[in-house]
Amino acid sequence: MRTQRLTSYSYLLLGLFFMGVFTFIPVFLSAYLSLFRWNVSSPEPAFTWFSNYLEVFKAPLFWLVLRNNFIYAFTTIPVSMCLALFLAILVNQKMGTIKSFYRVSLFYPTMIPMVAAAMLWVWIFNPGLGIFNYYLGFLGVPRIEWLYDMRYALIAIIIMSIWKNFGYYMLIFLAGLQSIPNHYYEAAAIEGAGGWKKFRYITLPMLAPATLFVFVVAIISSFQVFDQVFIMTQGGPGDRTNVLVFYIYQHAFRFWDLGMGSTLTTLFILGLLFAIWLVFRVIGRKVYYEV
């Protein structure tokens, strides 16, 4: 028994080692470094307690970045989740081989690199030559300078991100739909339940675990948005598309302000863990799990 216990630990060792060095130590390291002034004007780290945090909260740009990121999250998450659920229900209907065509065309954006997708949309949003303005013109929308206009740049990024991400959520919902036993619907039909009632009292509750999963994934990914901002706008114009991770990147790897970068990183981790905890606290307990 004792040797078995030792081998158990040894099997875990490799995974724990990499996890420790590249995930857990970094979390504590950035929390520690956040207490130091460490930038170009102060090349040797100098302990300054919480002054970095004060500086972060005092910077108006930080609040703008936070606002941008929340706008991004509060638009992309509900829109892509509703779209995903709606399309999952449609694709789940009985139909012939055309089903795989639909699945491929709705899901393929997930497969391509975000950088390539961003490039593609830069071309589509091109004010003069882009097809987006051209086809919007048919609807009577005047020419918009999408990525160069402070009012529209974030909207453009939101549109492309929804296009890129909803397909994955759709597949998760589809998996959830397929796990609902058919006899639930049959029983409901015998009881005389109509389409809406079936959806409301069978489909929705049975999809709760899938919905929770998608929701958590969507929260995590919407606060990690970076690639498309980097390629499409570099945070501009006028920082209207500057988001949390891009802001961290700027501080750490453009201005080489490692103390500030660590402070922002720490706030980022705390905020996100708190959000996930809240989701599980509020919604998680209502979800029925089959483990």
Added chain:
Amino acid sequence: MKFNRNFRHRTGLHLALMLVSLITVAPYLWILSTSLKFRTEVFTPTPKWIPWPINIQNYLEMFEMAPFHLYLINTIIVVTGILAVQLVTITLAAYVFARRNFWGKEFFFFLFLIQMMIPIHATFLPNFLTLKNFNLLNTRIAMMLPFFASGYGTFLLRQAFRQIPRSLEDAAVIDGCGGLRFLWHVLIPLAKPTLIAFSIISIVSHWNDYLWPLIVTDTPEVRTLTIGLGMFVQQESGADWTLLMAATAFVTAPMMIFFLVFQKKFVESFMLSGMKG
């Protein structure tokens, strides 16, 4: 009457799906189309969807402008390197969590779960400092290291291992096939669908990695496709759309081809990814 209603319902269904599919597919067709045009063909007042005459010169020219073949090789090395180590770490850990009892098991499992929740982007700054200390910046191994352990993969595989009946292990032990041999000969073959699903997800997500390789690389010799594309864009600064779209199409091509060929496996894998979560 019934037929009529059914027919209308069906038409509505297909109309809706067709419309959305068209909107999602159009952007990709549009880059393919642009990448096959002559430079002057881009400047048309109405979008020209079918490129004619076809020009494949862009795809040859992009290789002269930047070492995309090198980027491709680097990407393959990094992606397979990450996956190979991940498979070892997650299989061993998942086995232990699914089958063994030892002191601290819950705690360690909790650590693996927490890793899923910690945003990977939040570890990049300290990881950059660590790699700098070990003089590993600007290497291919640097691009792989932070991803070697996967709490997510461990969790997924543990669920698969747990569904395999215990009696099988008892029988195997009696036959002298315990421990690692049991893992190798019984558990792994039985958990193959999960292993394939995890592999596909890992390949796709690391093929698409951007921020981390951007931070740790600064010469073309080690850069991956995504970084190469980003650099190419800056180098060309949006002047030549046909060339840029050729490069974009080239970067997406490997995953797209894989996806179209193994469509069913890909879809199944991504569906499985959320089931057990």
